Amino acid sequence: MLPVDVLPATAAITAGGQSSRFGSDKALACWQGRTLLDHVAAGLAGCERRLLLAPRGRYCLPGWETWPDARPGEGPLAGLETALTHASPGWVAFTGVDNPALSPEYWHALLAARRPNARSVQAVHPERGPQPLGALYHTDLLPHVTALLDAGERRLRLAAPAGQTVLVPGLPTGFFQNVNRPADLAGLSGGKQGSEAN
Ligand SMILES: Nc1nc2c(ncn2[C@@H]2O[C@H](COP(=O)(O)OP(=O)(O)OP(=O)(O)O)[C@@H](O)[C@H]2O)c(=O)[nH]1
Numbered sequence: 617m618l619p620v621d622v623l624p625a626t627a628a629i630t631a632g633g634q635s636s637r638f639g640s641d642k643a644l645a646c647w648q649g650r651t652l653l654d655h656v657a658a659g660l661a662g663c664e665r666r667l668l669l670a671p672r673g674r675y676c677l678p679g680w681e682t683w684p685d686a687r688p689g690e691g692p693l694a695g696l697e698t699a700l701t702h703a704s705p706g707w708v709a710f711t712g713v714d715n716p717a718l719s720p721e722y723w724h725a726l727l728a729a730r731r732p733n734a735r736s737v738q739a740v741h742p743e744r745g746p747q748p749l750g751a752l753y754h755t756d757l758l759p760h761v762t763a764l765l766d767a768g769e770r771r772l773r774l775a776a777p778a779g780q781t782v783l784v785p786g787l788p789t790g791f792f793q794n795v796n797r798p799a800d801l802a803g804l805s806g807g808k809q810g811s812e813a814n
C-alpha cells in the first residue's frame with residue numbers, strides 16, 4: 617500500500633490567468649500566512665512530478681517545473697493541453713491557483729474513484745455540479761483536448777468525455793472554496809465546511 621502522502625499522479629496547477637476580477641495576481645494573494653499558490657501546491661506535494669503552467673519567470677515555486685502555454689491567453693483548457701503534453705503518461709491532478717482548500721485528502725478521494733476505462737474524475741458540487749478544475753484527467757485525453765482547441769472551443773468542461781468520466785458526489789463543500797474577487801479571499805474559511813465563493 618502507498619504511504620498516505622503519496623499521490624500517484626502528475627500535479628498540474630494552471631496559472632496563466634489574468635486575475636481580472638481580483639484586480640491583482642490572485643496566485644500571490646495571502647491567506648493564513650501563505651499565498652494561494654502555496655496552499656494549492658501543498659495539497660499536491662505528494663505528487664512525484666509537479667507542473668506549473670504559467671509564463672516562465674512569473675512565479676517561483678521550488679520543486680515545480682514551469683511550462684508556458686503553447687497557446688497563451690486562451691484559458692484553462694489551453695492550460696490543460698499544456699499539462700497533458702508535459703505530464704508523465706497516466707493521471708494528472710489538474711487545478712487552478714484559486715482553490716486553496718484542495719487538500720491531499722481531496723485528491724486521495726478523487727484518485728480512489730478511478731476506474732480502468734475512465735479518463736477523467738470530477739467532484740460534484742451539490743449546487744454547481746461537476747468541477748472541471750480540481751479534477752483528474754488522463755494523458756490519453758491530449759488528442760481530444762487539442763482537437764477541441766483547434767476547433768475554437770474554450771470550455772474546460774468539454775475536456776472530460778461524458779462516458780469516460782467518473783463523478784464523485786458527497787465531498788465536503790468547503791473543499792470547493794474559490795477566489796475570484798477580493799471579497800472571496802476575505803470570506804475563506806479555514807475548515808473544510810466553510811463558506812463558499814462562486
Ligand atoms: N495556463 C493557463 N491558465 C489559465 C489561463 N486562463 C486562466 N487560467 C487559470 O485558470 C484558473 C481559473 O481561472 P479564473 O478563475 O478565471 O482565473 P483568471 O482567468 O486568472 O481570472 P479572471 O481574469 O478574473 O477570469 C486560474 O488558476 C487561472 O490562472 C490561461 O490562459 N492559461
Ligand SMILES: [Mg+2]
Pocket residue numbers: 633
Ligand atoms: Mg478567467
